Amino acid sequence: MKSVNKVILIGNIVQDPEVVQISQDTELAKFTIAINESYKKPDGEVSEVTTYIDCEAWSGIAKVVKTYLRKGSRVYIEGNLRSDKWTDADTGKSRTKHKIRVLDLVMLDTRKDANSVDSSKSIDDANVRVNVDDELPF
Numbered sequence: 001m002k003s004v005n006k007v008i009l010i011g012n013i014v015q016d017p018e019v020v021q022i023s024q025d026t027e028l029a030k031f032t033i034a035i036n037e038s039y040k041k042p043d044g045e046v047s048e049v050t051t052y053i054d055c056e057a058w059s060g061i062a063k064v065v066k067t068y069l070r071k072g073s074r075v076y077i078e079g080n081l082r083s084d085k086w087t088d089a090d091t092g093k094s095r096t097k098h099k100i101r102v103l104d105l106v107m108l109d110t111r112k113d114a115n116s117v118d119s120s121k122s123i124d125d126a127n128v129r130v131n132v133d134d135e136l137p138f
Contacts, residue, residue, distance in 0.1 A: 074107075078105075
């Protein structure tokens, strides 16, 4: 039976993305998005919960992230759930961290919002979509 590994998120970038040059042709952008959810408690009080999700984008999407996205940028992301596993050097315990490998990204900021981040870079459309097609280095 086939498995499904697909994640769809909308949130805001928590801090400016970190972009690393892996090779001459390959960049890796790492960033965290915050997803806010609100719910009503039994007593009627509205409560808000924020979930932070680490993301990584490669090559073409990494270039878009590097050029246009900053702290506070609102994004729609489609991707796969990935996990890193390692042994903690201090405790010797096995550790796991989950992240999203971004395969599709849509910038949701309005044109005015996007330009206010860095006026030297402009976005032609209010929503810009970037998709990965066999760009991943693995």
